Amino acid sequence: MQNSGAAAAPPQQQPQQQQQNQWPSILTSKPIFSTLFTLRDPKPNNKPTLLLYTFLAISLLSITFIFSLSTSSSSSSGPHSGPDPFLFPAHHAHNHRIIYDSNKANPPPPSIAYLISGSRADSARILRLLHATFHPLNQYLLHLDPSASHADRERVALTVQSNPIFKAAQNVHVMGKPDFAYQKGSSPVSLALHAASILIRLNLKWDWFVCLSADAYPLVTQDDLLHIMSFLPKEMNFVNHSSYIGWKESRRLRPIIVDPGLYLAEGTEMFYATQKRDLPSAFRVFTGSSFSILTRSFMEFCILGADNLPRLLLMYFANTPSSLSNYFPSVLCNSRQFNRTVINQNLLYAIYDDRHISDPRPLNSSDFDDMVRSGAAFARKLQPDDPVLDLIDEKLLGRSPGSVVPGGWCLGEPGNSTCLTWGDASILRPGSGSQRLEKAIVKLLSNGTFRSHQCV
Ligand SMILES: *[C@@H]1O[C@H](CO)[C@@H](O)[C@H](O)[C@H]1NC(C)=O
Ligand SMILES: *[C@@H]1O[C@H](CO)[C@@H](O)[C@H](O)[C@H]1NC(C)=O
Ligand SMILES: *[C@@H]1O[C@H](CO)[C@@H](O)[C@H](O)[C@H]1NC(C)=O
Ligand SMILES: *[C@@H]1O[C@H](CO)[C@@H](O)[C@H](O)[C@H]1NC(C)=O
Ligand SMILES: *[C@@H]1O[C@H](CO)[C@@H](O)[C@H](O)[C@H]1NC(C)=O
Secondary structure: OHHHHHHHOOOOOHHHHHHHOOOHHHHHHOOHHHHHHHOOOOOOOOOOOOOOOOEOOHHHHHHHHHHHHHHHHHOOOOOOOOOOOOOOHHHOOOOOOOOOOOOOOOOOOOOEEEEEEEOOOOHHHHHHHHHHOOOOOOEEEEEEOOOOOHHHHHHHHHHHHHOHHHHHHOOEEEEOOOOOOOOOOOHHHHHHHHHHHHHHHOOOOOOEEEEEEOOEEEOOOHHHHHHHHOOOOOOOEEEEEEOOOOOHHHHHHOEEEEOHHHOOOOOOOOEEEEEEOOOOOOOOOOEEEEEEEEEHHHHHHHHHOOOOHHHHHHHHHOOOOOOHHHHHHHHHHHOOOOOOOEEOOOOEEOOOEOOEOOOOOOEOHHHHHHHHHHOOOEEEOEOOOOHHHHHHHHHHHOOOOOOOOOOOOEOOOOOOOHHHOEOOOOOOOOOHHHHHHHHHHHHHHHHHHHHHHOOO
């Protein structure tokens, strides 16, 4: 419970006390963004590297949280240390706004906070996924679990640091201290809550939280996605869920497991108790999918809320296999406050068949047309460097290799460097992907039929 507890619990006292003398001058002297990028690694054994990671440990975050409360009013001031004024003209008094689309009927674009996480040998995929989902208005937290080498983590941080676009937008963060995330266990819930708490503590105004594993990929541009989501109420959670348990009862809910990542420094095989337990009767269990699109208010409810439901279920699911696919659906549907905000569709394209009951089968070029037709926003799972990824880049995202996905904020010549000249980030240029997504969402919400699929 140590890991998952840390995300939900109030700031820990001890490490704070220790380090407070060390950090406050650094943390208060500059806005949080720039400070976190230049922090030194406090671990004595590691050679001090100045470029460094955005996030080091929960204890450190507690401190930054405390200081961000006192400095939040000044955290976006100063044209030299904040995000580039060209990208965010509205945040600065003297702007050079470039307007070529003045459609006033469009609501302001929302923002999505992404956790992009992977494992050993996933650093290239994580970076590709970052480029394919990039938008200056969003927030990104990149995570490589402990099976990846420190060098991999360093390479990801260096690449992020050296990219002029990420530097200008200041919205990509790399988790320096990895969390254990064993997909078949319960530690991924702890990682998701930890990541959301980091993003909340940064006090950035994001609206939705999305966890992407390295084997996922977008099927629409961020302009498409943000455009469609700007028309949706900001309390809609897109979560596959069902109270029909079926085969999952014997494989997912009755076994008692202990995830080694929660208490052992070295990851080992999961521990299964010989006994099985009954299904709970104090609350209803809902099963679902590990991918979901969750609102900020719901994440705050899970992490900061005074209602004890999220913590109670967290403790129950700590000993259940694959709990990430069940935790959020169960919290949502057992909560009176949130049970009417859930849409039973996660906007992810994935195929389960007889041979892939619990994990979707790998997608390839043969699936491309179906993926497009589905109107989904993301797909999973994709093999590293599968040719279908290039097809998606070319046909759906308009992204050239090594570049970020273009959007309305990119003003350069078409080609590799379109996004090296930037304009206002809040101007979206949705394409055909937004029509596909719109059709899918309209179908979901039409006639209020989504109500009859809520929490059943
Ligand atoms: C939400 O919770 C309330 C109170 O428990 C209940 O009356 C209502 O039917 C629930 N709604 C759904 C969609 O489950
Ligand atoms: C999510 O639910 C929708 C319908 O409710 C279904 O079509 C889709 O296959 C499900 N996706 C996953 C990943 O389970
Ligand atoms: C894609 O995968 C399916 C099922 O795994 C397979 O039948 C098909 O031949 C594959 N197509 C390509 C182009 O590799
Ligand atoms: C894109 O970049 C590659 C290598 O950097 C270069 O060879 C190619 O000509 C560029 N393409 C365009 C359209 O600028
Ligand atoms: C919505 O309602 C109309 C008329 O009541 C019906 O023709 C249509 O098929 C319904 N659409 C869906 C998606 O249920």
